[in-house]
Amino acid sequence: MNLSIVGTKGAGKGTQVGRLANDFNLVGFSTGDAFRHGMKLRSPMGLVADKYVQRGELVPDDIVNGLVEEWIWTTTPSKGIVFDGFPRTTFQAAFLEETFREMGRKLDAVIYLDVSDEVVVERLSGRRICNLCREEFHVVYAPFKNCPKQKCDGQWLRRLDEDQPSVISTLVKVFQRGIEPLLQHFEQTGRLITVNGDKSIEEVYAGIVSAVTPYR
Ligand SMILES: [Zn+2]
Secondary structure (H helix, E strand, O other): OOOEEEEEOOHHHHHHHHHHHHHHHHEEEEEHHHHHHHHOOOHHHHHHHHHHHHHHOOOOOOHHHHHHHHHHHHHOOOOOOEEEEEOOOHHHHHHHHHHHHHHHOOOOOOEEEEHHHHHHHHHHEEEEOOOOOOOOEEEEEEEEOOOOOOOOOOOOOEEEEEHHHHHHHHHHHHHHHHHHHHHHHHHHHEEEEEEOOOOOHHHHHHHHHHHHHHOO
C-alpha cells in the first residue's frame, strides 16, 4: 500500500503519517527526508540541491523530483510508503506516478486533510518562542510552566511574524487554491479520500484507517 497525505501547514499531516507508518508498517516520507538523504550521501541530485540551499534559493521542482526518485529507489519494494505533503502539484504527481510505474508500484490513494482556516489559525497562532532559551510553547496545547533549560521564567515568550493570524489565514487560502488541480486529478482517477481535518487527532486517524483498509 502506497499512500500520500496532503493538506496545509497545521492540518496535522506529520502526526497522521507517523501513526500510519507505525500501524501499517509503512515507510514515512517527507521532501525534507529526501533532501537530508541526498545531501548526506552526496548523490548527484543532492549535490545540485545543496547548491541552491547554499545560495538560499528555492530548490526547483525537477530537482525536488530527482531527490524523491533517488530516495524511492533506496526503499524496500515490498514495503509501502506514506508520503507527507508530496506531491503538491500535478507536475509532481505525474512524476511520482511515472516513477512508481517504472518500479511496478502504484499510488493507491491520496488523503486530503481538509481543514478550515479558523482551525489552522487556532492551532498555529498560539505558538510562542522564547527569545532567551529558544524553546517552543503553545498557549493552549503546551503552555509555559517552567523553562526546560532553566534559563527563564517565561517572560521572553513571543509570537513569530509567521504565526500572526492574518498571515496563517492567507497561507491556508493560497494553499487551498493551489492544491485544487491536484485534488481534481486524484478525484477523477477515483483515488481521492477527503477527511475532515478539523476533528481531533483520534477521529481523523480513525477516518483515515477505515478509508485505507481496502488497500491493505
Ligand atoms: Zn525561555
